[in-house]
Amino acid sequence: MTITSFTRTNDGTVTIDGSNYTVQNANQSYSLSEPDSNTLRFQLQAGDYWNGSQRSEIAGSTIYAPGTQINLSYDFMVEPGPVDDATGPGKFTVLGQMHENSLTGSPPFAVELVNGDHMAIDIGTGNPVYLYTDPNPIVRGQYYSMQVQVKFANDGSGFLEVWRNGAQIVDYHGPIGNGLGTYWKEGVYRSASSQTMAVDYRNLQITTGAASAPTAPGSTPTAPTAPTTTPTSPATSPPPSVTKPVLTVANDSLWVAGRGGTVDLGTKVTTTDSNDRVALHITGLPRYESITDNLDGQTFRGSDITLAAAQVNSGLTLTSTYRGGGHPVAALTLTASATDPSTGAVASSSPQTITVTDPRPATDATTTTSLHGHHTGMDHQPAAATTAVTSTTSQSLEPTDHPQVAAANTGWLANRGFALLQQHFDPAASSLATSAAHPVMAADHPSDTGSAMASLASQSFALLNQCLAAHTGRVDSGQIVAAVSQATGWGYDALLARPQH
Structure with a gap:
């Protein structure tokens, strides 16, 4: 950082490394000074206002487009003085900021003092959003070396990484800013206060584009160059205890x-x-x-x-x-x-x-899926060949994943359908298969018997439909249909020939 042109006058221009910065202060003789060609000193006292706020800053004329990676490094030191009193709602003290290219709104990146003299990094553009707050207060009269890499973007490509004295204190990736251009400001900007505060800045450098993360340790603490006040030691100090x-x-x-x-x-x-x-x-x-x-x-x-x-x-x-x-x-x-x-x-x-x-x-559920994906059940057990069948109970059929077993089930479905048809045409029949007896309870009245027979017929055709829909290729559906048609004729012939009572 080399200051090639300097003025302390409000609205004047300071030139640093070829870049112009506009002076914003209360136009007092102490508001801005140049201790050496690498250092600027800013001071605020009670009643020092610029544009409605207590402020002594310089604002860069270079506007960085949104989505640009900005690499910023500088040293700053708060001179000895009373602990900062900007505490409570509406109170703030800003020591360096990237301001958006608008007249209003909070900066999307700012170094602040909070809770007294605790350094904080704020990215809130409305209410404060602190990514870092130092649990310890700053050391007055000591320089802090700051390195910042930031890309302002209001989507997931945005990021902010901050190192202080070589140690990383912020590593944030996500939306930051409002999609506007930004420019650098350094100095002191605060809410109303009666305190006197002075801050020194030196070694400012700003570049754009990809850059390596800082690896070297930060600056060695340096004594203040021009402190305005000397801290007063208390008359008695409490014994060291924590x-x-x-x-x-x-x-x-x-x-x-x-x-x-x-x-x-x-x-x-x-x-x-x-x-x-x-x-x-x-x-x-x-x-x-x-x-x-x-x-x-x-x-x-x-x-x-x-x-x-x-x-x-x-x-x-x-x-x-x-x-x-x-x-x-x-x-x-x-x-x-x-x-x-x-x-x-x-x-x-x-x-x-x-x-x-x-x-x-989520909790996993155990399911059994049929070969063709048409039926899914919870811990479903295959129906046994000896299961009794009534006209009012629907039967769920789950063939396994093996084609040989599926073919056997298809044949079993066909046999079961023919057996039910036989019951329909001959109510005296008492079994669905030769391996086990399945009694059929006939009603005492012919009308009831007719209803039961109709139900048995419906069930038999439903079972045959399942058989035809799920067969694996080893059963000829046309033969089954022809057989059913022929069986129907035989059944009706037998029914007509049987004596009626």
Whole structure:
């Protein structure tokens, strides 16, 4: 980064490495300064407004089209001063952002301070969506080296990866932004405050296109170049102490339906030391899942996220947008940490794992399928040759998968049909096969006998139809039809010749 043209005047132009940036500040002598040719210093005091907000920034003139991979690197340092007071609804402090090419709306990527001096990465364009929140406050007067690779796209091709001092803190893949062009802004932008804050930026570099992930460690902490205030040491310091927090997981195995399904994460963190700042660190969250707290409705995404204890204990809801056909299982690793605000000492709980299956596998049913796919039953047993048959009971037939057995069943169906026809024409017949007797209960009245005979005839033709529909080729259906036709004639002849009573 080389500053080749500089002005502190509002609406003026600063040139860095050949790119122009517009100055946006309250036009005070301290609003913007140039400590050296690689560094810019921004300062805000109470009442320093630009365009309705407290702001001292520069805005890049280069607009990056949506879908472009942007590679951004820079160092920044918050000078010593009071802990940031932008806490509560409507409060914010932004330290660097990729702003969309519109006059309104929140940036789709911003580095912020939340809960005091805790660094957070926000991608929300309406309500905040924090992909990362540091459980520890930043160190005032220390430079942080930031590397960012981002592609703004409002579909699954979008992504954001962030490294701080060489360690990756965000790895998010999914929709980001509103499909608009973006430009870089650095400085301080915040809600109304009476505090004085100064931030230094140096070594800004921006490129586009594919780039390798940073591998070298980040910058060595550097003392501030021009601090405005010296932190005041307390008269008495509490003894260094920190208590290991307690992490409670209600269920270490959860399932959630995709396409918007939700499940309670069932997690709590507690401590016996009310002085400690407690947070929950979660790793392993897949791209198709997110976690929302019930305290302020913030939604967290990414493989490495951190939530404050109040957010955790308000209740956490895991949401899945999985749209595939499998049953993916995610292993979430949860670790609670406590930080002593005076000494910075940290104590952590033992990690716990929650496995989340998405979606839950369905219960399999055992089925038996016929050879031709026409009938399916549950644990169906083949009908035995000796099963008694009445005119009011329907019979389900399930041939097996072997053609030899299917052919045998076809022959059995034909024999059974002929036997039933014989009963129809000779009610005195008492069996369906020679292997077993099957009594037929005839009614006392001729009209009843006629009804029973008609039913037997209907059943016999139904059985023959099944036989003809399912035969395997070893039985000639034309011969069966001819035989039935001839048997019908014989039956009626016998009926007419028999004495009537």
